[in-house]
Amino acid sequence: MNITQPTLLIDSSKVRMNIRNMKQKADRHHVLLRPHFKTHQNLEVAEIFRKEGIEKITVSSITMAKQMAEAGWTDITVAFPFNMREIEDLNQFNPAIHINLLVDSMLQVRFLNKHLRQNHVVFIEIDTGYHRTGLQVNDPEIAGMLLEIASSTVLQMGGFLTHAGQTYQARGKNETLEIMEESREQLVRLKQRFQRYHPGFILSYGDTPSCSMSEDFRDFDEIRPGNFVYYDVMQYHLGACSLSEIAVVVACPVVSVMKTRSEMAIYGGAVHLSKEYIAADDGFKLFGYVVRLNQAFGWTETIPGAYVYQLSQEHGLIKMPEKELALFQPGDLAGILPIHSCLTANLLKNKTVLL
């Protein structure tokens, strides 16, 4: 294999292990693992999920749902507030595919009631503290939406769904688990309040950090982590994975070595890695760790003291201790562990090698 451009290398055995660990955890706790496929958007990786026993999945757009439906997935939750402008695309799905929708307003429910040409399950999104989308647990609109859904001929109440994305701001495991606990309490309150009028709905909980750290999934019926399939430097910093569990690396050609600055430049920039970074207190920005690639494109531990510290459109700049830098010259490949694998995998969708 001749790598000439920035390329996402996927270690399939790490992927399999990450999936297996999460699946075993879900089985142990009797919750359904409905993994989020937005991280990889990759049909080969999807097949690894299938072999590990996954049948139901999550995506974040109608477009992704379409791709996965074409690849044979038949139970797909679109965990994004339903975009009314895509009603025609939704109506064109094969009715044999179960598309579960997410709503967070009465307006959407009424719109679906009016325009849907086939039956769908809907989940009501609850904002348990992330403050992105979703209704507050005590929002009076919820009861009205439930009634509207109950009287609908095309909609069926699936349950309450939350993404506790605030775990990405948590400092450490305890804070992460507290966030999970707060989310649980809120969802449970909804269940207690509404289940006797609308029996049979479920509670669906998301996010990789807490699903990776927790061993307490009581009250949840399904979990929807996504990033865990690859993990990344951000998850490592959050304490959700070890560095060796990170299953992807971006192979980047070295194009320039600046010995006087103890730096090198790679072909690998914002259009390959994304501009996501981790900020240090002193203003330093970390855009990725650096590893050495072997002949088989496996990779080493991270090189101590080596960091991607700046990205422009196509260039990446790496600081590296002198004696490590001496081992690189233009024409070599360097491996970059990405900060946020979802964004990197999206950018390199068409430049991917499954190892």
Add this chain to the structure above:
Amino acid sequence: MNITQPTLLIDSSKVRMNIRNMKQKADRHHVLLRPHFKTHQNLEVAEIFRKEGIEKITVSSITMAKQMAEAGWTDITVAFPFNMREIEDLNQFNPAIHINLLVDSMLQVRFLNKHLRQNHVVFIEIDTGYHRTGLQVNDPEIAGMLLEIASSTVLQMGGFLTHAGQTYQARGKNETLEIMEESREQLVRLKQRFQRYHPGFILSYGDTPSCSMSEDFRDFDEIRPGNFVYYDVMQYHLGACSLSEIAVVVACPVVSVMKTRSEMAIYGGAVHLSKEYIAADDGFKLFGYVVRLNQAFGWTETIPGAYVYQLSQEHGLIKMPEKELALFQPGDLAGILPIHSCLTANLLKNKTVLL
């Protein structure tokens, strides 16, 4: 036209005006405008450049050079340190296409001498203060490289090239023009030192902020701004353009309106806009300004007090004054002026409408 997903709208008359202004400025100052096509990577926009009299262009990768060569462009500078791993791709170009290469080490020159199967012009990249790639003006390697190029049967010295990207950190016009002045002085020193031994080479200067602000291009033979074709919020903040000169907007479906928070959520996230932002002193991050779109997809002035302040993979969150927010509901479109149009245009390459 029915916009259902995040879509890059390009205002062709603004594009034409931006090109015309820069071309007229270049003509006035007797420098060649060799615009950087990395910003748009769009064949329709490329045709507007052609109609405005542009024949020679800049790109940032061999891949882009290939695309533009296929679209009929015959004089292309790849303003990225030559990536030795792409030598085969380079050798496959039609010899009728002039591909100018960039080098910043003797290693690359020797490699090209050995492996090139056709003639190419090379530029030596000079680091005049940006500290990304390129040689320092006083680097002894430059003289050796010039000799190596002079004695080569396949290489011809094109000139010295710099990208003064540090203008993106400048505070105001004076600082920007000072940076340009420092770059000029360094390039001129090289010209004075080497032109009698290696006559005929040129000085090539880049970056949109200084080319937009300056009226002094003496000593330069060509300029390579790119971003000016679209401009963006970053250029506006730098003082390089007005808001009304920004030629692109991302049309995003509104999916959720949170009145209690005076916010709304759009389908439009990091995979559409990129995570580039402008930081305010108080820690606030600006990911884009908001405009209203009219029936013909033209757009208004920015809505006062409305900002994209958070992006996740597919979601964008907008803060907006109550009375402005009252005019939006799920299913509407909002327009986002991007922070960094190069990255946004790259992400939405396949979701573009030229108006």
